Amino acid sequence: MSNLPFIQPKKEIYLNLCVILIIINHLANTPKGKRNLTFERLQNFYFLVNNPIILNKVILLADRKEIDVKESYFYKVDSISLDVDDLYDKNKMKTLIQIISLQGYISIEISPEGSFVFYLSDKGVSLVSSLDSEYFKEINQLVEALLFLRSQSIGKIVGFIRNAIR
Amino acid sequence: MELPQGLLIKKLVLHGYRKNYTIPFKEGINIIHGDADTGKSSILRFIYYLLGGKSIKFDEEITSSVSYAVLELVINNNTYCISRDIYNPSRDIEVYSCEYSEIQNNYPEKFKSSVAKSDSENKSLSDFLIESLGFSSIKLKQSPSKDVSETARLSFLDLFKYMYLNQDDVGSTHMLNMGNYIVEAKNREVFKYIFNILDSSISELEVDISNKAKEKSELSSKYIAVAEFFSQTEFVNSEDLNLEIDSFDLISAEYEGKLKEINSRMIGNNNWYVELKDILNTINLQIESYNLNKSEAIINIDKFTRLFNDYKNDLEFLNSSLQAKQVIGTDLVRSGFCPICDNTLHIEKIEEKFEVNGEVKIESEILSIRRRLRDLEDIINENNEILRNTESILSALYLEQETAKSLIDEKLQNSITPYLLERDFIVGEIAQLKEKKDKLSKLLKIRNKHDEVGEKIERIALAIEKLKIKLTALKENTPSVDCVVNDLSSDLDLFIKKVKIYNHHGVEIDPKSFLPKVRNIEYRNINSGGLRTIISISYLAAILAQKLHKETNLPGLLMIDTVGKFLGKTYKNLSYEANEEDIKEGVSDPEKYKNLFNALIDLSDSFKKQNVLCQIILVDNDIPPDIDLLSNKVGIISFSSSGANGVPIGLIDDWNKRIIGS
Numbered sequence: 001m002s003n004l005p006f007i008q009p010k011k012e013i014y015l016n017l018c019v020i021l022i023i024i025n026h027l028a029n030t031p032k033g034k035r036n037l038t039f040e041r042l043q044n045f046y047f048l049v050n051n052p053i054i055l056n057k058v059i060l061l062a063d064r065k066e067i068d069v070k071e072s073y074f075y076k077v078d079s080i081s082l083d084v085d086d087l088y089d090k091n092k093m094k095t096l097i098q099i100i101s102l103q104g105y106i107s108i109e110i111s112p113e114g115s116f117v118f119y120l121s122d123k124g125v126s127l128v129s130s131l132d133s134e135y136f137k138e139i140n141q142l143v144e145a146l147l148f149l150r151s152q153s154i155g156k157i158v159g160f161i162r163n164a165i166r
Numbered sequence: 167m168e169l170p171q172g173l174l175i176k177k178l179v180l181h182g183y184r185k186n187y188t189i190p191f192k193e194g195i196n197i198i199h200g201d202a203d204t205g206k207s208s209i210l211r212f213i214y215y216l217l218g219g220k221s222i223k224f225d226e227e228i229t230s231s232v233s234y235a236v237l238e239l240v241i242n243n244n245t246y247c248i249s250r251d252i253y254n255p256s257r258d259i260e261v262y263s264c265e266y267s268e269i270q271n272n273y274p275e276k277f278k279s280s281v282a283k284s285d286s287e288n289k290s291l292s293d294f295l296i297e298s299l300g301f302s303s304i305k306l307k308q309s310p311s312k313d314v315s316e317t318a319r320l321s322f323l324d325l326f327k328y329m330y331l332n333q334d335d336v337g338s339t340h341m342l343n344m345g346n347y348i349v350e351a352k353n354r355e356v357f358k359y360i361f362n363i364l365d366s367s368i369s370e371l372e373v374d375i376s377n378k379a380k381e382k383s384e385l386s387s388k389y390i391a392v393a394e395f396f397s398q399t400e401f402v403n404s405e406d407l408n409l410e411i412d413s414f415d416l417i418s419a420e421y422e423g424k425l426k427e428i429n430s431r432m433i434g435n436n437n438w439y440v441e442l443k444d445i446l447n448t449i450n451l452q453i454e455s456y457n458l459n460k461s462e463a464i465i466n467i468d469k470f471t472r473l474f475n476d477y478k479n480d481l482e483f484l485n486s487s488l489q490a491k492q493v494i495g496t497d498l499v500r501s502g503f504c505p506i507c508d509n510t511l512h513i514e515k516i517e518e519k520f521e522v523n524g525e526v527k528i529e530s531e532i533l534s535i536r537r538r539l540r541d542l543e544d545i546i547n548e549n550n551e552i553l554r555n556t557e558s559i560l561s562a563l564y565l566e567q568e569t570a571k572s573l574i575d576e577k578l579q580n581s582i583t584p585y586l587l588e589r590d591f592i593v594g595e596i597a598q599l600k601e602k603k604d605k606l607s608k609l610l611k612i613r614n615k616h617d618e619v620g621e622k623i624e625r626i627a628l629a630i631e632k633l634k635i636k637l638t639a640l641k642e643n644t645p646s647v648d649c650v651v652n653d654l655s656s657d658l659d660l661f662i663k664k665v666k667i668y669n670h671h672g673v674e675i676d677p678k679s680f681l682p683k684v685r686n687i688e689y690r691n692i693n694s695g696g697l698r699t700i701i702s703i704s705y706l707a708a709i710l711a712q713k714l715h716k717e718t719n720l721p722g723l724l725m726i727d728t729v730g731k732f733l734g735k736t737y738k739n740l741s742y743e744a745n746e747e748d749i750k751e752g753v754s755d756p757e758k759y760k761n762l763f764n765a766l767i768d769l770s771d772s773f774k775k776q777n778v779l780c781q782i783i784l785v786d787n788d789i790p791p792d793i794d795l796l797s798n799k800v801g802i803i804s805f806s807s808s809g810a811n812g813v814p815i816g817l818i819d820d821w822n823k824r825i826i827g828s
């Protein structure tokens with residue numbers, strides 16, 4: 001892929017690292033302050049943020065008010081087909097987590113249920129606060145719309161997505 | 167003109183799908199000639215079938231052209247039309263007491279197709295024919311030699327054997343079922359019946375007369391009852407009905423004329439319509455083409471807007487990537503300790519899933535995307551312009567279209583409506599007239615049916631009278647078998663003499679078998695086919711000739727299919743393969759064929775001279791060349807498979823196998 005003579009801007013590594021950091025920033029804790037952002041939850045949130053149409057469908061399925069999505073995010077050439085690779089490609093997510101971990105932006109601990117959960121380190125928090133481009137602002141909005149999913153079980157979240165892409 | 171008593175065929179009509187095929191017949195000699203396979207024999211088969219014959223097989227050209235057949239004939243001065251389904255021989259046969267042209271105004275009388283199916287209530291066609299001809303209807307003993315024998319009613323078909331020689335019978339050793347002893351015995355009884363020499367002739371006659379008298383009185387009371395009903399209900403009489411129906415036809419024709427005139431006026435006044443319609447068509451075509459432009463522009467706008475959005479997104483992604491790079495730093499830490507397991511971690515395969523680009527590359531990409539965005543914007547604007555223009559033209563065109571349409575509607579309404587009103591009125595009147603006429607036609611049919619019963623009573627009365635005369639004659643002068651055989655023998659001798667066969671001697675009728683002998687040899691033992699042809703025809707001709715001397719129970723009709731079978735016909739065509747016996751007999755000499763024809767013409771002349779009715783229908787490929795057809799007033803029906811000189815190509819003259827077959 002990288003050998004192609006043109007750039008695929010959405011696949012830029014720095015761009016994706018920041019998207020992941022913004023997600024972790026908002027969705028690492030439950031409203032009650034408990035850390036529960038596992039690998040699987042992170043992967044599902046990442047898929048939703050990259051597919052705003054599906055995200056809106058999930059919100060509707062959960063009986064919540066839709067958010068305004070910028071027209072250019074759905075009225076485009078590639079919106080005709082849906083790419084579900086992000087939902088199942090574990091290696092891609094693993095690479096992203098390894099990089100931000102090595103840069104020291106996240107911390108990892110084991111939850112009482114025995115799974116790894118992620119949250120931002122102080123370095124990570126300060127980095128996210130300095131991201132103010134048009135796109136990152138948009139991502140912030142999308143992630144905030146998913147706040148209600150923090151207290152939902154992973155089973156429920158997967159169920160919503162499955163219904164939304166059907 | 168009053169005809170002598172007897173039977174005369176007037177015409178055969180084959181009612182077809184495409185047209186009707188009519189063959190007319192004359193009194194005296196009728197010759198049907200023409201090439202092979204043109205339907206000559208079918209004509210005789212049709213006559214046989216319509217006089218009650220058993221089912222016959224028709225050629226493809228007939229089955230695909232004809233639905234039913236009608237025979238118009240005169241019996242004892244009454245005209246009848248016999249109509250029979252040609253596909254289902256067991257269906258009842260219809261007899262109309264009128265000419266063919268009057269059939270639609272008459273109800274037919276229905277008869278069973280065979281004697282076996284009939285009873286005293288439902289008569290058969292054979293009963294009808296025998297009764298109309300004034301012959302006595304009798305029962306024949308099935309085995310005449312026994313005192314007690316089963317009997318069967320005589321059928322007209324039994325008589326037909328003595329009137330019709332088909333292609334196979336002529337000159338055949340099996341003519342008249344020779345060789346079948348049971349039928350031979352029955353035929354002898356029929357022969358005796360024809361010449362009134364049955365032992366039971368007198369008693370049969372008496373029974374027949376009393377039966378007929380009974381039937382007549384029954385019919386008379388029926389006739390009177392209906393007549394009374396008519397007079398009490400003041401039922402319209404036939405003449406008035408006919409007059410009224412004729413007047414309806416006149417008025418109808420007048421209305422039809424008016425209708426035609428209105429139609430032509432409507433078209434004449436409508437030239438403006440053609441012009442307006444042209445204009446409307448042009449507008450419609452323009453609308454179609456502009457609509458095409460419009461949808462093309464819409465598709466382009468959609469396509470390019472999507473691309474524009476993609477580039478806009480890419481621009482945002484690239485800008486954000488630049489910012490991320492500044493915040494995180496251009497060199498990523500690619501190895502270190504794993505925060506979970508404390509092992510060393512190396513990240514090598516970033517490029518497999520993601521793109522890693524330098525800042526310069528990203529910046530140049532940003533510039534190029536901006537350029538593309540500007541170009542796209544121009545294209546989208548251009549298409550928007552096209553769309554706006556097309557829409558404004560279209561709305562103007564729709565307006566024009568509307569105007570043209572309403573103009574046409576308005577004009578049509580003004581110019582056509584009065585015509586339509588007039589037209590509706592006339593069409594309504596015609597329909598009403600037709601309904602009234604149908605009603606009257608039905609009444610006329612009822613009237614005609616009643617008249618027919620009257621005619622039937624007359625017919626029976628006439629038959630009774632004739633039978634009574636016959637009875638008296640029989641009682642006074644019972645003919646003897648010897649007398650009949652002698653008369654017939656001398657006529658046969660006379661006829662064969664005219665043909666001039668070699669070695670003419672010993673010509674007579676066998677007093678036991680009633681079959682002919684020549685040179686004292688029985689017919690069936692004669693070897694020459696040609697000679698047998700001459701004798702078989704002469705035999706039936708001699709039987710016909712007896713009508714000139716005495717009353718016989720046989721109509722004056724003779725039909726012969728292929729007169730010249732086994733005979734040489736023309737000098738030109740001597741290629742006919744004669745066997746040894748035929749050569750010995752000299753029957754290949756065309757002179758014999760000509761003599762045979764002349765003998766038949768002579769016979770017909772004798773009938774004419776004595777004012778006795780006779781009709782002889784002959785079928786063959788050629789007519790002998792030297793025969794004077796004109797002065798003998800012979801009826802000729804010709805067919806030619808080539809259709810040369812306007813001669814019909816056959817009985818079914820519009821049949822073309824290639825066209826209809828394909």
